[in-house]
Amino acid sequence: MSTRNLEYLFAPRSIAVVGASNRPQTVGFVVMRNLLQGGFEGPIMPVNPKSKAIAGVLAYSSVDTLPMAPDMAVVMTPPHIVPATIDGLGKRGCKAAIVITAGLKAIKNADGTTAEDDMLKAAGAYGMRLLGPNCVGLLVPGVNMNASFIHEPAKPGKVAFVSQSGALCTAVLDWASPRGIGFSHFVSLGDKADVDFGDTIDYLGTHPEVRAILLYVEAVRDARKFISAARAASRNKPVLAIKSGRVAEGAQAAASHTGALAGADHIYEAAFQRAGILRVYTLEELFQAVETLAHQRRLVGERLAVLTNGGGIGVMAVDDLIDIGGSLASLSDETIGKLDKVLPATWSRGNPVDIIGDAPGSRYTDAMDVLFQAPEVDSVLVMHAPTAISSPNEIAEKVIAVSGRHKRAHLSTCFVGEGAVTEARRRFAAASIPTYHTPDQAVRAFMHTVAFERNRKILMETPPSMPVEFTPAATSARLVMDNSIRAGRLIMNEPDAKAVFAAYGIPTVETHIARGPEEAGEVARRMGCPVVVKILSPDITHKSDVGGVVLDLNTPEETEQAAHNIMQRVATTYPDARIDGFTVQKMMRRPGAHELIVGVATDPVFGVIILFGEGGTAVEVIGDRAVTLPPLNMQLARSLIENTRIYKLLKGYRDRPPADLDAICLTLIKVSQMVINTPEIVELDINPLFADSDGVLAVDARIRLDPEQTRGPHRIAIRPYPKELEERFTMNDGKVALLRPIRPEDEPKHYDFVSRLTPEDIRFRFFGLVKELPHDQMARLTQIDYAREMAFIARADTEGDGEEETLGVVRTVTDSNNDRTEFSIVVRSDLKGSGLGVALLEKMIRYCRSRGTNFMVGQVLKDNTRMLHFCQNLGFERVGMVEDDVVELILDLQNTPERSAHSGERTHPAP
Template sequence: MSTRNLERLFAPRSVAVIGASNRPQTVGALVMRNLLMGGFQGPIMPVNPKESAIAGVLAYKDVAALPVTPDMAVVCVPPKAVPDVVQALGDKGVLAAIVITAGLGQIKDDEGRTAQERMLEIAGHFGMRLLGPNCVGLLVPGVNLNASFLHEPAKPGKVAFVSQSGALCTAVLDWATPRGIGFSHFISLGDNLDVDFGDTIDYLGTHPDVRAILLYIEAVRDARKFMSAARAAARNKPVLAIKSGRVAEGAKAAASHTGALAGADHIYDAAFRRAGILRVYNLEELFEAVETVAHQRRLKGERLAIMTNGGGIGVMAVDDLIDMGGTMAVLSDETVGKLDAVLPPTWSRSNPIDIIGDAPGKRYTDSMEVLFTAPEVDSMLVMHAPTAISSPDEIAEKVIELAEKNKRAHITTCFVGEGAVANARRMFAQARLPSYETPDQAVRAFMHTVTFARNQKMLMETPASLPVEFTPATTTARLVIEGSMAKGHFVMSEPDAKAVFAAYGIPTVETHIARTPDEALEIADRMGCTVAVKILSPDITHKSDVGGVMLNLNSPEETRQAAQSMLNRVGETFPDAQIDGFTVQRMMRRPGAHELIIGVTTDAVFGLVVLFGEGGTAVEVIADRAVTLPPLNMNLARNLIENTRIYKRLQGYRDRPPADLDAICLTLIKVSQLVCDIPEITELDINPLFADSRGVLAVDARIKLDPKQTRGPHRLAIRPYPKEQEEWFTMTNGEKVLLRPIRPEDEPKHYEFVSSLTSEDIRFRFFGLVKELPHDQMARLTQIDYEREMAFIARADLDKDKAEETLGVVRTVTDADNERTEFSIVVRSDLKGSGLGVALLEKMIRYCRARGTRQMIGQVLKDNTRMLHFCENLGFRRERMVEEDVYELVLELQEVPERSAHDPA
């Protein structure tokens, strides 16, 4: 389930309280008090078999006795009684309930089922949505709903707060009220057994009264639903999160370096970045950030100019900016010259721009006007320290006046001090200009806007095409993996692991297996080069730690002796280890090459995670790593690399040329593709991966397998490109075209496709004349979430001398409950009658049927008779007129079962 029936929960017209009470300080009494005092306009119906009235309101013996079916019920009864109450609510037709009661998991019936299991089973039967259990309730100030037992009401506002912790709900409300911070929704999820983060984000992401969404997260249950909902919402409004439990105590030993390095908190960080969520670390920062990103104007770049009347506070701001990874604007000679004309001769002549302590309001605005026009300045921090000469109020008034004239300017203010500047800060607040008390607060707020802008850019960025096309030999890789599992080797031997990587086009070192020291001699003799020997054992994870690696062996006899001494040494140290022999590999000398690590591990929440960083034997000590969620493209791969310390060295320094970053990115993409294609892979390492200006080379390799792993949402938090949906189609003119899902890399060709359409095609598709689609809109059309949307395009190489072209596209957007999907289709004008339109729409119909979607709808202009007849021939019916000139067409995709009276519509 997702947003189904959530309107009844978050905007009910009537409420029943099951377990309402007159006993002071009980949950039932507090919920009734809050509902009544909140001014809720609909009926409030208490249920208590022992009372005739609760808080002066007529009470009812049981749910069946209620005079009307409430939209929502609040359940405050003991744990044992909750399943029976939910049954009664379902029988009554109630489709939403808040279960405040805790402890349902500890109560069992005669059959051993917990009260929690019974409650969920009953609610699922009726399609009833449950908030909780073990929550403090729900507040929606906009409809005067306070269905909670919180100690005070929430002020109305435009920010939604969603929390797993009831105690934190109390703390946040206590903190926010005196500061005048209001909320559109204040939601306690509790154990979130039904309504969870994904559901609430989906609902709030499209709600017109919600300007920003704040989350307090302890753990995510359904990673794929969470990521899809957050990515969709973050394109429309700021989503911010606090994640508790950042320090992992007692981490378990892992079978690979990757497993040891990829801590859970790093993975949440990666998931938040990928979803466009801005992460903060305390309540004050949370509300500072939401005020900043929700009110600030769009940031055009990251270069900050700091203007101040006090050198000390300016230098503090610079220190904070650099510490937080920000960028100082470097003033051009032209800008310095313009500032010379409006500032005293003693000004700093650089950034930070010290305009001297006696600066009046006009000096501030004169300097700001110069900086507004400076191409090297993207944003401005205006600072002021009170002096006996200048008036903070007069300066604030001038700054506000200038900001009003320059609506597109990005300005943050910092007036340090208390009493002397308090009114100036109030003036900024009324003018919606962010204002902060200290340099570090102001800089942190600016960096929130930078991080938010980066996240938004990553959501909308068009990835570059792959530097080279590669087609993995997936069948070969699978055969090697199946062979390894058949032998019971669930940690693959190094040669087998390298064979898998080679099948995916990753360059590897020539490697052979020797069962005995004498075989090692023979192999070294055949290879005729300097070799390295490593112990081959499924029980030894890190070979170099136990003397299981010998390098630079220059002769066959030296190789045999090294293998024998290694066998003796390991046998004494690990007498119980299974020794399968040795690997003998060509000794690769790459002077100046960087040693990197690329790895994959499986997280319990987000599934597969890709890791990149500095490799080598001291990889855990160096701990230079970044993680992300697959699948990857060139932009995401490069962003992963940029988040490590070794990135700067990879760009080259002194006489060391830059490494081939494209080759590293492509290797990351290949590894990502490998683990997406083969579900049995749960963990892998390439360490070291040599990287230099000539490319990359996998020197050591490790793959861990689990034959029980299958495909599914638990493996990948983000659904990868569905390659299985690719198919060829032959048009009536005999030309073959590829029908496949759209990819983010298709954006440039999609511009060409749209520009090739006739004005009539565009009017029929967009219901109006569209001259040009901006990047953010085109990104939404090409960067789709395959979990919720689908777009199939037709691509063809029309001429050997021309790049492939987009010939047509059909797309659907499905509601969160997979009930209805809305389609649109357009084919290039010169290809109408080629059968391509039918092929595309029939392919989409098959796809939606297969994923269980109930109904496909579309809107077609009344005068688009060709499309109307086209759809009707495929089984669509004209359902209704949406507008005077627009038909809604409907196609039933599934056989519709008969519904009971209480089934949700």
């Protein structure tokens, strides 16, 4: 993740145009014209060896002859010249380039590398950032820069648009211009050889002039960087995406139901949800959503009230709302009574609030005042159909005025028609009040707001603790899988797969292997009937499809005969299949239990994914599934279940009790942990997983292994909790604390921790008095992205009552270049002198060193002498005074030898 030198790309002070031309209808001509007409205020230096001037501007024969080092260059040379051009620009001191040229990958070197590889190598030597190649360029209206060959300029605005498709860039500008839609940044990524979605989102996410980020995505290259950047940005501003290629991208043969069910589009949908990205499906929907999210006040709930002068359009809005899963506010008797006092007797006395066709502006405002104050209403949609009696402009002005009186009101408008309401819509737009042409548009825009707040809530929500703690027998599971790999069984047989599940605490059915029919009968005799017998073959994925499963066998003799019959059927239907024997398991009767599927597949982009849905033999036909990315907690597991149709049945109905949802969630978490611990698992099925009020039971199981898999960062798109960083520390009083990374579940205890800090602790940590931290801020402190930030807490049972408390925390936030990290630390005052603060800071220093971070910086109040003393003992140097009372410290992590600011304390890994 890097935003290094992106300021030179997006806000350069000087630009070189390499390949500028005077020939009309060429890219070099159009780029030069666009830069000049855009009004860029810095030097524009065309480079062309055959021309003295380009568009009246003095030209230079080569990059070497430029009178100054350009901040940024636009490169349009032939593809075989691009690497040398980039090298020359780098030598000259250029920090960024837009490479419009296409075809670099097609130019092959003798060693198999390409011209694109040469270009990247040249840029890397000088720290240059590259946009493209094969892009249409970059527009930043805020700095009057149109470094593109797009046919028209972008209007200024607060919305950034980032596209993988150059053709779509031109289409979007063509679409947006007559609608008055402006942009802060308009970015064509092209082939994303260097600057990609993650880099761009990181830069735009912290840009103060960007109110929303829009993405057109064809494919993501670096999933972890993409998700981390989007999660960080979407906490502060809306991030919306259109994803092309929504239909299945070609079914692949899979050894499991999960592999067949987990389509690529479902995985992108899951990734967007985990990243807090709102997905839309059309350009019109994209910009309607932006209009709502970029100008609207925060939505506090999902209940919509519809205020209209026409019953028909009001009913249409309600129909559309319910069709797409919205919630209509149910007006209370008190609210209806207040509306009775200000509306004609013939009003609808319900929601939609029909105030009759002759309604003037005052009637709208009276009703809005009531609805905005109603506790059961979270948002109001004001609708108007033109009549000969009322004035749309007068109504619009009244609506704008009443909106100003209710500062927290969530409002949108829908004035239907065209000519008669055009001016009213313009006035709403000028007042930053979202306005739409049709009921459907208005309702869908409202639901975008709902979806955005839901996504944001998921990012900020404190997950519940697990109902039970579990410690998997990971070593036992590892041994079973290693034995299977050594034996060449990359599709594990059912007993071995169930042994792995049992090692992770997932209840399974007792299962044994029989090498032949007679042995199957003997196994049934030992186990006790009734039993189930199944064919055991590495070549048969779905056993029931070939008659390889027989249920309800009540005697050993029936079992032996069933095995003989299976052998005959398989010999006929699948004569080339290798047969290893049979599995015999207890026939489990769980009347009324739901048949579910829990699975794992490996996506080439996002790595491991987890699937849940309705199971059974017809699982592909039913197609009821949802997917998500690991790691999981109880909240995320519950959300996954809720995204399926079978969830309604799992909640219980009529005389059927609800299933144990906690047990299902815990099973999903255990599967998540299993695949995090075991990179060799590439596919997994539990189908069916029986679930009822008594818990869950894995009836059938399948695991596919690939010993070539590695533990690289791309296998798990969201970095899981780094348990390997846990260690125990013995304080000076002999009590032992667990030092570990913070988790989202720590939020409740973190409130207790903050409440026990003294005023001096709080002043030293927050540089002022803070009475309490709101949930949003506390969630931000406890729900961290381990890929780019870290916080270690100390936990211990200091009172001896079995309850662990949070004793202290050290935190770092690292820039996207992994160059500098800023630390903060606080330990309870009653533990000063325990050695805990120093142990936490030393642990963080070791961690940042191991990540290759260059510098650790911090700001300390000058009267916090204790902190200043031990920071200096650890090698920190004073840089200067940030303010009169704040000292800035810095530690060169890579060039300062490790020191210890304490003696006698002991740390050792946690078990």
